[in-house]
Amino acid sequence: MQLQTRVRNALLAATLIAPVGVAVASPVDALPPDVLPVVVGNSTGRGDATYLYVIGTDLGSGRLGYVNQAGAFTPWPAGQNPPSPAPDVAIPGPGNGGSGTINVPRGFSGRVYFSLGSKLDFRLTPDGLVQPAPWAEGDANRDILFDWSEFTYNDGGLWLNSSQVDMFAVPHAVSVTGSDGSTSTTGEPKPGGRQAVIDTLRSDPAWSRSVYTRSDGTVLRVLAPGKAAGAGQLDPGYLDSYISSAWDAYASKTLTVQPFGDRPDTKFFGHTSGNVMTFTDGSGAQVASFNKPSSASVWGCDGDLPSPNDQVVGPISRTLCAALNRGTLGTIDTQPSTSAADFYRTSPTNLYAKAVHANMIDGKAYAFAYDDVGNFESLVHADDPRSASITLSSFGQGVR
Structure with a gap:
């Protein structure tokens, strides 16, 4: 199961600016609730x-499966090759203007999918669940309007x-309320924001084909650049x-990377020779090197920009990826x-x-894998939550 849970990336990369991580409760600490209610609202117009799905990984056992509306986890049955249909685990969602509650058990990480108009088609292989991939020709979910939020709920x-790493389809705000009564919210688009994103991409000849429209005129999604490029x-x-311009700039000057917000004295220094950028630490010892990345490596923050979960190569790579996506390197x-x-x-x-980003009220989004570098991601967190919500936002006038 290729569950691309960007929340996990956040937990690894949040220390690039702020020292945020997974807290582990000590014996004297009270644990969060065993089951957390999540209110799903529908303001799409x-x-x-609507149909909801809660799928992912039971963190205690490592087993892949789904959660029902009450919050009970069930592992997936064995799959086959070619992939066999997964059980129908759809939870009826709210109609326009309404809301409903799903429950998430502590010790679970995954996605909340929401589809409008049709149920999603999930399949199982011997390795687990096949995620919907509507950017791929022939995917059964290609003509369905859907999206997802990603989460981890543990001790x-x-x-x-809210995730836009793969596509922008159904804008949605996410929020969490802690035991102290405070609520954090992000991901809400500006009025008309969905259409503004569509219009911006559609009006640029280089990007216009990344907008996918169903035969009835409904714009289903805008593909993120990595997915759009992969789909031609x-x-x-x-x-x-x-x-190339950004990479070559450091043949004649130094790039300083300070990846840890809580450790400003930790610095790495980069210089380019040919297509290779080499980094040294404060003592002058070489600690990392990277080949000049392709566009695909930048879009995906992978390939030539590997990001292992260490304290040197990964943090430098994530910083480079964010700078190249944002156009600040060089x-x-x-x-x-x-x-x-x-x-x-x-x-x-x-x-x-x-x-x-321009069409979010707070400017925050997960538009690429390490958009959390600098805390520009649409992520909420509470170490002792009492409830959460996902609100499917207005599509604006015309609701297309």
Whole structure:
């Protein structure tokens, strides 16, 4: 099961600016509730039936499965090759203007899927669940309007985010209320924000094919650049010229990476020779090197930009990935840059991330894998939550 839970990335990468991590309760600490209620609201303005799915991993056993509306976990049955249909585990969702409650057990990490108009088609292989991949030709969910939030709920609390890492489809706000009564909310688009993102991408010839419209005129999604390029809807080398310019800049100057907000004295220094950027620590010892990444590596924050869960290579790589997506590498020589006013000013640039962030009320989104570098991600957290919510936001006038 290829569950791309960006919350997990957040837990690994949040220390790039703020020292946030998974708290482990001590014996004297009170644990969060065994089951956490999550209210799902529907403000889309659409008349479709909605369906909810809670799928992921039981953290205690490592088993993959689903959670029912009451919060009980069930492992998936064995799958087959070719993939066999998964059990129908849809939870009826709220109609427009309504809300409903699902429950999540402590010790679970996964996704809350929500589809409008049709149920999703899930399949099982011997390795686990096949996730919907509507950017792939022939995917059974290609013509369904759907999206998801991602979360981890464990002894350290709840991490919940709206995700645009793969696509922008159904904008949704996420919130959590702690035991002290305080509520944190993020992910809410500006009025007309969904349509503004669509219009921005559609009006640029290089990006217009990343907007996918169903035969009835419903815009189902805008693909993130990595998915669009993989599907042949965006030039696979779109960002290459900027990457080369940014990379080559450090043949004649030094890039300083300070990846830990709580350890500002930890610095790494990068210089480019040919296509390789090499980093040294404060003692002058070489600690990491990276080949000049392709556009695909930047979009995915992988490939030439591997990010192991260590204290050197991973943090440097995540910082490089964020700087290249935001267009600040090459001109801002101490990274990460944390001024949003400096982002997405290069040409070419990550227009998808720029448009998504520009149309969020608080400017926060998960438009690429390490958008949490600098705390620009649409993530809420409470170490002792009492409730949470996911609100499917208005599609605006025309509800298309």
